[in-house]
Each structure stands twice: as C-alpha cells, then as structure tokens.
Amino acid sequence: MGLFPQAQRHPAGPAVGCDHFDSEDEAGVAEIEIGIGKSGRRAYGFDDIAIVPSRRTRDPGDVDISWQIDAYEFALPVLGAAMDGVVSPRTAVELGRLGGLGVLNLEGLWTRYEDPDAVLAEIAELAPEVATARMQEIYKEPVRTELIGQRVAEMKAEGITTAASLTPQKVERFHAAALEAGLDILVIQGTVVSAEHVSNTSEPLNLKDFIARYDLPVIVGGCASYSSALHLMRTGAAGILVGVGPGNACTSRGVLGIGVPQATAIADAAGARSRHVEETGRYVHIIADGGMRTGGDIAKAIAVGADAVMLGSPLARATEAPGAGYHWGMATFHPELPRGARVRVDQIGSLREVLLGPAMENDGTLNLFGALRTSMATCGYASIKEFQRAEVMVAPSLQTEGKHYQRAQGIGMGRR
Numbered sequence: 001m002g003l004f005p006q007a008q009r010h011p012a013g014p015a016v017g018c019d020h021f022d023s024e025d026e027a028g029v030a031e032i033e034i035g036i037g038k039s040g041r042r043a044y045g046f047d048d049i050a051i052v053p054s055r056r057t058r059d060p061g062d063v064d065i066s067w068q069i070d071a072y073e074f075a076l077p078v079l080g081a082a083m084d085g086v087v088s089p090r091t092a093v094e095l096g097r098l099g100g101l102g103v104l105n106l107e108g109l110w111t112r113y114e115d116p117d118a119v120l121a122e123i124a125e126l127a128p129e130v131a132t133a134r135m136q137e138i139y140k141e142p143v144r145t146e147l148i149g150q151r152v153a154e155m156k157a158e159g160i161t162t163a164a165s166l167t168p169q170k171v172e173r174f175h176a177a178a179l180e181a182g183l184d185i186l187v188i189q190g191t192v193v194s195a196e197h198v199s200n201t202s203e204p205l206n207l208k209d210f211i212a213r214y215d216l217p218v219i220v221g222g223c224a225s226y227s228s229a230l231h232l233m234r235t236g237a238a239g240i241l242v243g244v245g246p247g248n249a250c251t252s253r254g255v256l257g258i259g260v261p262q263a264t265a266i267a268d269a270a271g272a273r274s275r276h277v278e279e280t281g282r283y284v285h286i287i288a289d290g291g292m293r294t295g296g297d298i299a300k301a302i303a304v305g306a307d308a309v310m311l312g313s314p315l316a317r318a319t320e321a322p323g324a325g326y327h328w329g330m331a332t333f334h335p336e337l338p339r340g341a342r343v344r345v346d347q348i349g350s351l352r353e354v355l356l357g358p359a360m361e362n363d364g365t366l367n368l369f370g371a372l373r374t375s376m377a378t379c380g381y382a383s384i385k386e387f388q389r390a391e392v393m394v395a396p397s398l399q400t401e402g403k404h405y406q407r408a409q410g411i412g413m414g415r416r
Contacts (some may be wrong), residue, residue: 007380016032019296025238043263044262044263045263046291046296047398048261048394048396049300049393050391050392051264051379051397053379054381055375056339056379057378057380058079058380058382059377059380060374060377062382063377063381064383065077066382068217069285070217071183072161072185074186075098075099076098076369076413077307077309077369078101078311079100079163081247081310081311081315082104082108082165082321083312084108084322085120085322085326085327085329086311086312086316086327087322088104091164092104094225094320096155096161097160098137098355098356100223100355101161102155102159104151104163105165105189105377107165107170108146108330109138109139112142112143113141116322119138122138123135124324125327131342132338136178136310136333136334139333143174145174145177146270148174150180162182163186163187164183164184164185165183166188166189166413168204168205169186171188179216184216184217185217185218185238186219186277187220187241188220189241190221191222191331192222192224193230194232207220207235208236211237216235220239221243221287222241222242223240223265223269224242224244224265224268224290225260226271226272227266227412229268230272232275233272234282237284238284240269240284240285241289241291242269242286242306243262243385244264244265246289247290247312248293248343249312249313249328249340249341250290250312250340252331254341257340262288262290262291263304263392266301266304266306266345269305270304270306273305279383280292286307287306287309288301288308288309290308292311293364294365294371295370295371295372295374298368298371299375300392303386303387303390303392307386311368312327313345316348317345317347317348317349317354318350318353320351321347321351323345325345326343327344327348348361349366353367354367356370362412363412363415364413399413
C-alpha cells in the first residue's frame with residue numbers, strides 16, 4: 001500500500017466484507033483499504049471541518065435561529081439531554097422559558113425517588129474509584145409509574161412544552177402514564193435504536209406501529225449511518241437523534257468499539273433525509289446528539305445538516321443543573337456493562353449565560369446560541385434551513401493554525 005492507505009472507489013456496491021450501503025445513494029463513495037479483506041470510508045468529527053464564509057454577510061439581528069417540530073415552535077434549536085445531571089423538572093421548565101426543550105429521563109432518578117436531591121448530592125461527592133459501583137446501587141431502585149405522571153404534570157403545570165425519554169425496552173410499560181399526564185413529545189432513546197430489532201426472547205417494540213398509534217410527535221435514536229437513519233425515518237418519527245458515543249460522559253466507543261464521528265454521521269443522515277423527502281414528501285428533523293462543546297461545534301452541526309442539537313455536558317455546566325458540576329450518561333449505571341462515566345464538568349454560569357450570554361470567557365462555552373447566530377450572520381445565512389447549505393471543507397489544522405500561544409498557555413482555543 002505504500003506510505004499512505006490507498007483510496008478505492010466502489011461504483012456498484014459495498015466494499016468486500018461490508019453491508020452498510022443501503023442503495024445506489026451510498027455507492028460510489030471513496031474507501032480506504034484497511035486490509036485485503038476490508039475497506040472503509042474516512043469519517044470526520046467537528047474538529048476536522050470548517051464552515052467556509054460566503055460572499056454575503058448580514059446583521060446578526062436579522063438571523064432567525066428558531067426551530068419547529070410538528071406543531072411546537074422553539075426560539076432556540078436545542079434539546080436538553082435526558083440525563084439526570086442535566087435535566088430535572090425544574091431545569092426543563094427554565095430551559096423551556098429560555099426557548100429550548102428539556103427532555104426528562106423517565107427511567108432516571110426523578111422517577112425512582114420522590115425527592116432525589118439527597119441522592120444527587122451523594123453522587124456529586126463520590127470518589128472516582130467508587131462512583132460507578134455506587135451509582136449501580138442507587139439506580140437499582142425501581143421506576144415508579146406514579147412518579148412518571150407526577151413529573152410530567154409538574155412540568156406541564158408551568159406552561160412549557162414537555163418532552164421525556166424512554167428506552168425501547170420500557171416504552172410499552174411506561175408510556176401510558178406519561179401520555180395521560182399530558183406529555184407533548186416522546187423521545188425513544190438508546191445507544192443505538194433500529195427499526196429492525198431482532199430478539200429470540202421477547203417481542204421487540206415495533207416502532208412504526210407504535211408511532212402510528214398516537215397523535216404526538218415521537219423522536220427516536222441514536223443512529224449514525226445513512227441506512228439506519230433512513231429506516232428510522234420510515235417509521236413515521238418526527239425527528240431522529242444522530243450520534244453514537246460522542247458525548248463527554250459516554251464510553252460506548254471504547255467499551256463496544258462502535259460509533260461514527262459526528263460530522264460524517266450527521267451529513268449521512270441528511271442524505272437519508274433527502275431521499276426520504278423524495279420518496280414521501282415528508283421532512284424528518286435531524287437532531288445532533290452529543291460531541292458539541294462550543295458554539296462553533298453547534299454551528300458545524302447545523303451546517304452539515306442538523307435542524308437542532310441535543311446538549312448534555314454544556315448544560316451540565318450551568319449553575320441550575322441538578323448534577324452540581326458533574327455529568328453522567330444514561331448507561332453509566334448499567335448493572336452488567338456500564339458504558340458511561342461520571343465526569344466533572346465544573347459550573348461556569350447560569351443556564352441563560354450558557355445559552356444566550358453574556359459570555360465572560362473567550363473559549364466558546366458560553367453564549368452558545370449567540371455564537372450560532374453570529375456564525376450564520378458572518379456567512380450570510382438567515383435561517384437554519386439556509387445554513388444547512390453552507391459550504392464546508394475538511395480542515396484538520398483549523399484548531400491549531402496560528403494558535404501556538406493559546407495552546408501553550410491553555411487559554412482561548414488552547415483550553416480544548
């Protein structure tokens with residue numbers, strides 16, 4: 001192969017030993033030889049790409065960053081991740097008032113404990129070497145159906161759009177309590193959610209039948225490929241979550257060896273959406289889930305095809321976040337194979353400051369959506385849909401070029 005891996009182009013089908021191409025839409029992509037029996041595509045994360053300014057600029061005040069899914073419109077294209085250190089009923093209400101959508105984990109602490117504040121305080125004090133084992137014990141407390149309805153009702157009473165998450169294995173068991181309490185948007189979420197789950201021991205959830213049964217928007221995910229995104233869109237979902245393992249608290253990429261860098265995963269899902277629109281005339285929203293830390297990361301997610309973003313660790317850094325400066329994933333406490341870590345994120349400002357500023361730091365972690373608005377204005381785009389057409393290039397030196405002193409001193413972009 002020489003000094004560099006050889007790129008191969010497969011004009012009529014998948015590489016040897018691969019089954020990821022769904023149709024001619026994915027054929028013809030350049031692949032790199034991994035070995036004689038296997039080739040694979042090169043994939044890119046947010047740090048690998050850059051948004052190219054266009055010939056036009058505009059005033060930030062003329063930019064519209066609002067987002068609408070089904071009948072629900074939001075001033076900010078952001079969902080708070082369904083993680084116990086990020087979204088509580090109280091923070092969901094605050095996020096809703098600021099223009100976003102908080103997603104409560106209906107299998108988390110808020111539905112296992114009447115008052116989880118003491119448990120959250122204990123988790124924040126745990127030593128790293130015992131955190132996972134103790135959290136496994138804490139999460140052994142069973143989910144209580146009555147608390148599901150109570151938490152949804154608490155949020156609903158504050159006049160916000162309510163959203164909550166269940167795993168595919170628990171949807172049939174628990175969804176009724178949430179819907180009876182007035183839930184507006186249901187999120188069916190797992191590390192990977194497929195439209196074709198196979199099981200020899202239980203009857204799997206039929207996503208298409210379930211979604212057709214109810215008159216409320218359902219968001220499903222995660223996924224990270226063209227074919228899986230397309231099949232989830234065909235279930236009737238209003239939106240799909242794109243991201244397998246990119247989050248700060250997730251260890252799935254190490255534990256399971258699976259995942260796709262986010263820029264490529266989102267762009268592939270956007271390609272699937274285009275095909276789905278051609279087939280059905282129906283637009284399905286792409287929500288980038290994980291891998292974003294700064295406003296620039298959010299802007300890149302939109303530019304490669306996302307309609308909105310789901311944030312975990314950036315919101316866990318807000319002073320209102322229930323994790324008190326700590327953040328952990330939904331699979332951190334799995335009883336047999338934990339796939340997450342409790343990470344320290346430190347609190348840097350209020351939820352309003354994290355989302356809308358003003359920023360007192362120059363590293364892009366505050367005023368995230370002011371940064372998105374400014375990025376769009378600098379590139380001349382007036383709306384999220386327009387910004388999805390922005391030119392993007394592979395730019396591996398973007399984070400380091402000319403940044404020697406910032407990196408050496410650990411300031412600005414050197415904090416990454």
